[in-house]
Amino acid sequence: MTNVEIPVPTGRPTRSVADILKEAKERDVKLLRLQFVDIHGMPKSMGIHVHQLEKALNNEIMLDGSSIAGFRTIETSDMFFYPDLSSFAVMPWLEGDRAVARVICDIYNPDGTPFDGCPRNNLKRVLKEAQKLGYTYNVGPELEFFLFKRNPDGTPSTETHDAAGYYDIGPDDLGEIVRGEIVDTLERLGFEMEADHHEVASGQHEIDFKYSDALSQADNVTTVKIITRQIAAKHGLHASFMPKPVFGVNGSGMHCNQSLAKVGGGNAFYDEKGDYQLSQTSMHFIGGLLKNIRGITAITNPLVNSYKRLVPGYEAPVYVAWSAANRSALLRVPAKRGNATRVELRSPDPAANPYMAFAAMLLAGLDGVKNKIEPPSPVTANIYKLSADERKVQNIPALPGSLYEAMEELKNSAVAKEALGEHIFHEYIKAKTIEWDAYRTDVTPWEIDRYMARY
Template identity: 35%
Template sequence: MPYKLIDGKIAPLTFTAEEVMKRLKEDKIKFIDLQFTGLFGRFHHTTMDAKMFRIEDFADGLPKVDGSSIRGFTEIHESDLIIRPDPATYATIPWIEQAPTARLICDILSGGSKRDIFPRDPRGLAKKAERYCGEQGYDTSYWGPEVEFFVFDKLEVNTMTPYQGQSYHITSREAPWSSDNVGYALRLKDGYLPSAPGDTLMEYRNQCVDVLTNNFGIVCDAHHHEVATAGQCEIDIRFDTLVNAADSVQSYKYIVKNIAQKRNMMATMMPKPIALDNGSGMHVNVSLWNKGKNLFYDPDDDYAEMSQTARYFGGGIMEHAQALASIVAPTTNSYRRLVPGYEAPVYVAWSTGNRSAIIRIPAHYKGQKFSAMKRIEFRAPDPSCNPYLAFCAIMAAGLDGIRKKRDIGDPVKEDIFKMTPKRRRELGITQLPASLRQAYEALESDSAFLKPILDDETIEKIIEHEERENVEVSVRPHPHEFALYADV
């Protein structure tokens, strides 16, 4: 659900089908961009003349998708799918100036007479996760994703001649290797909250926030430069319910990429594009509510004001952490981020302030006044993931922990990165997968917790896709291997 600011307060901005039809005329919209998400997180679209759009299309959908051409959807003999626009997602696209254009996010329906939600529609699965949460006795869950990304001046990639060599070259006026930084370079791992002129992207982020808030109804708290050099950014968006938060992440990615391109730059959600520097994460904050009460808050817990429900939810995430990695960190590049020494969580542990653990319980404030802020922060996800599937998987793991009463255990207050392997074993601290292959193999052996939301075929499609991408990378020599081994 989009939001808007009214007299400094956040208010929901809901559109019905009738209101959207009215807005199309008032905004003089000429084209409607119908957007949907593929199984592996890619944002797709098809565009139609606004004059051809009917109010009935909100109920009946439109026969606009060949499912066999969307990776992970259907085979060629069952390819006809329908997209059904959600009127609540109406937004105008300000960077398309020649012909005023609006967008609508769509659900995907199976073709034929039934027109059920397509079983591998990520947004449909997110709605299923919300229903499952309600069936377990929680009427609301809130999700606060923290999406990081890089903005480069230019990215050149040569992969077309693998036998002659493959290469990439990143150009950024902020980077220490750039000749354009006029002495204000941001050193590796030294880019957190610098003022201008070191931070060259403040105006860019201002524009992104303006579009997020005023055009797409996605309320932003703040924005800043992140730790890495070469244009690492974060824009903080307001927490929301599961489907709405996933919609916001997809819109966020769409907006920051397009505004960067309009400024002759390139935004990327690649988790680890720069060697020897921090990568981009997508920390996910989650809490369960019932009848307006945050069920993760307990004032009697002296350490973290964390309820038993929250402890079980976090215990479920920790129990299934290796399998979850396959969905929340779904690329080979994800595991170049998940290494010790770069603030990325590697170890299956929890604490309040310990950023080396996969679960953190933020404790900036304490007391009943701040009870609404009590949440679990899961730090393993990165922005390459499909947010609909990531939230589904986290929900399934957490609810499995509640059902099985899997307590989260004792917090780890030491820096796990500095521990000896023996000390980690003494504390029972395990590690996240070190590669995509280890992650999808973990999912193969531990997927039962997902079954209330994801069916077997969806899980199989995820594993097949990741296995194929792992092979794509593993069969190619890495450039640094020539430096290490060419003279052996």
Template identity: 50%
Template sequence: MTDEHTAPDGGLTDEAQAVLDEIDEKDVDFLRLQFTDILGTIKNVAVPASQAEKAFTEGIYFDGSSIEGFVRIQESDMRLKPDPETFAVLPWRTDESGSSARLICDVIDTSTGEPFTGDPRYVLKQALARAEEMGYEVNAAPEPEFFLFEEDENGRATTNTADQGGYFDVAPKDLASDVRRDIIYGLESMGFEMEASHHEVARGQHEINFEYDDALTTADNVATFRMVVRAIAAEHDLHATFMPKPIPRINGSGMHTHISLFTDGENAFHDDDDEFNLSETAHAFLAGILEHAPALAAVTNPTVNSYKRLVPGYEAPVYVAWSDRNRSALIRKPAARVPAASRIEARFPDPSCNPYLALAALIHAGLDGIEQDLDAPDPIRENIYEFDEAKREEYGITTLPSNLGEALDALEADEVVQSALGSHVTEKFIEAKTHEYDEFRVDVSQWELDQYLEKF
């Protein structure tokens, strides 16, 4: 069995051999072969570093029936194919006795020898292939926010924040600055190019930004980022969570996602002659996202809790509109100092999403806008939060689904977003999320008990 990591003579490619050399140089003892399930949870198989060559030439096999949304028991054999470009030593596993490293893998269906259509990384690769067929390369940059909470005496997470800071605060209010610093050092050691970090609006809430990159690398980076943040926070006896709304009545955590298309090294989203410096391509792309926003929400905001964030008044966008100024719209056009930086910012995704599926869905929706030559509506420069229903109707502004159930209904009616995910992922995703929403609907919350138990 051979693949692109095996040279024609049966040996390793230069890229794979370079990884083996680095394993020796850095005294790596174990490799974590990493992938994600359909819901975006990182999975990994740990193997001794001595198995690295075998991993590249033969792959490592695992039971796919045990992974959420993969296959049934009679179709269980899967193979992990490591991507040598994703090799990185883990910053929290380095000591005198050696260290551990990770390789992100593609999942292969052993019955066909082809990429597994239920692998989220493959889903994103298919979206990028579609963009390439249309002459585009896709770049993206997310801004994942997270909370840091204290742990109790048993090491379990609480919702007691680790600080009382606010937006851009510094010590002593922002007591987590040392944690952010260690996270940044850890990410930089893994090859991340960091841009900025700061305390966010809510107490205990933080944001760390890394540089724009191609969409596949960006999705890999988001998956890695969440893992590194949790691990390093735990070293400080804190719990990091990417849950969108862990505390009621304060701001939740979003993952604002910047996207642009490039053609032959030039930014296809830039136009000097446009009032907003956005090309016709960019206008059509953002129109596609607005057109498919209700169905996209099921993928970009995939949990019951996501819709506790998507309510007016807490800086979360709920209105299907775009703007070059205010942040109440679904899509914002950020200011750009140079043509290469012209981009759009989708403000509705949250960090609980599967980054591969979310980017794939956004890309397909935008490309559909280009293919259909959709016209973007006029931007809304006023604060939509202050609009009443009549004024929103006057402007033709609709809202995102108010709960996961409505978003799943929209997904089931949207062929474009379904095609982005593929039939396998669409079926398994809707099945899993419908079960989650049904479990929520039949549960009785503490709020209901507090409100009604003694009242009625």
């Protein structure tokens, strides 16, 4: 089979089959993991022996698509791995006594066309829309997570690993050693790390890596999650990217800094003479995000639990507004300008499928660029302290308050449907409807504690 190329920008150097075969031999690789994600962003992989490596790199390895959430039915289940050769990497550890490599794959149909239910293929499709307008889409996600102790039987507990706070250091921050090993492992895989630190809540941490193109960053988010959980497990801990695992403390977000770069070079969001030194393109992008955010929130915040983070009182954004600095706003423009000019969307959480979330955010912003949607005036006041009447006067709506509300918005969003494509859109609605119904009909410990003795 021949590889059907979908040309999109990537920050990784190109690789050839010959290059990879040479490296695998030199580093004595015994096992290759073919990695991809389902529509929920769950990492999946198939392991093959090194003697199958050349076949895999030439797109000749098959998978059963009917066994993957949101992919194919049993009647049309044959599919193929198409490795992105630039993503080949030898992992900096052994599995048993075997050296292991991984390569990130797109999923293709038997006729050699990209499978439209593959989130990575779908993001490539959406990125080409930006290219047609003369832009590259760059993203800088900030991943937050908790480190929890494990119960004696090995299951995760909700007891945090430390009692440190924002920017604390050791010995209070017991996570320094774990974070340090995570960062070191990622750097050995070729990541350019920018920062890591303890977050606000006990046991909560953040890792940031270099701003880059959206496709590479979606791959990177997936890799960081895998590495973080593996390193945590090595230390007897559980790393959780659940948005709100502990009641009464801050939840975990995935703030997404984003910008458009001109294909010929230069940041399309920067204009030295514009208001706030922002270009009309950036203002329209902000306008598009604000207009469409309620319709894509079920993608950026995909769990029932996501909406227990999006409540006032814990620094999470709740209200649809923007600001040049104000951290109570949903959209914030950090102070740096020039090539660093960017817009930070603060609502996404780390449970989101990054391929789908980036596609949705991009098309929401491009809707503003194409249709010249002007944003409202920036909000400088602390929105959390405004009354409901004051927010109404200033036309500051709230984000959806539940997965059900977010799904109703998604169903009516033309941008969301375009961002996901027909296949993923319908499969995602089906899966999330099942999830909401399971939650809605469950009898929770809260209900037992509150009602059992009284009624």
